[in-house]
Amino acid sequence: MAKRSKKQPRKKLAGSKESDLFATTKTPEETTETIVFAGTENPRYLRALHALLTRPMPRKSVDSTAGCSNGPDLISALRALGLGEPGLRCAMVPDTDRDGRAVRRGVYYLTGPGRRAVNAWLRLRAQDSSR
Known part of the structure; x- marks a missing residue:
């Protein structure tokens, strides 16, 4: 049996300013x-x-949880209250519809800054209600 050779990792060049481990790191x-x-x-x-x-x-979960029939309008209203697109995003994920066709559906989520903004508002709301 022949031995398989392991690939050696590429070495970083001495003058390189790019990180090879965390290429998408943000400042x-x-x-x-x-x-x-x-x-x-x-x-x-x-x-x-x-x-x-x-x-x-x-979207279907937003409709049923909130008790509305137009989730995208509700999300738009929340964005207008200050969350905006940077705080409340929509990721398009692959899915299959009831006929078996490949589709992309939207999944709403709070980003880190959006989550912090909502939590800060909830703390202020709790302080105001305790007075």
């Missing part, structure tokens, strides 16, 4: 995005935010 200036969420008292929005803090949600 702190690129990752600290400030989002200010204005808040809401709308029960549908509150149900959707609570669920989005727990997990990413496809």
Whole structure:
């Protein structure tokens, strides 16, 4: 039996400024995005935010959790309250429809800055209600 030779990792050149391990690392200036969420008292929005803090949600889940029939409009309203696209995103993921065709469906999720903005607003809301 012939022995398989293991591939040796490529060595980094001495003058190279690129990291070979973390090629997509961002500097702190690129990752600290400030989002200010204005808040809401709308029960549908509150149900959707609570669920989005727990997990990413496809449109059908947003509809059923919030109790509405137009999830994209609800998401648009939350973005208009300060979350914007950077705080509340939609990832298109591959899926299969009921006829077996390949489709892409949207899954909504809070980004790190969006999550921090909602949590900050929830803390302020809790302080105001305790007074």
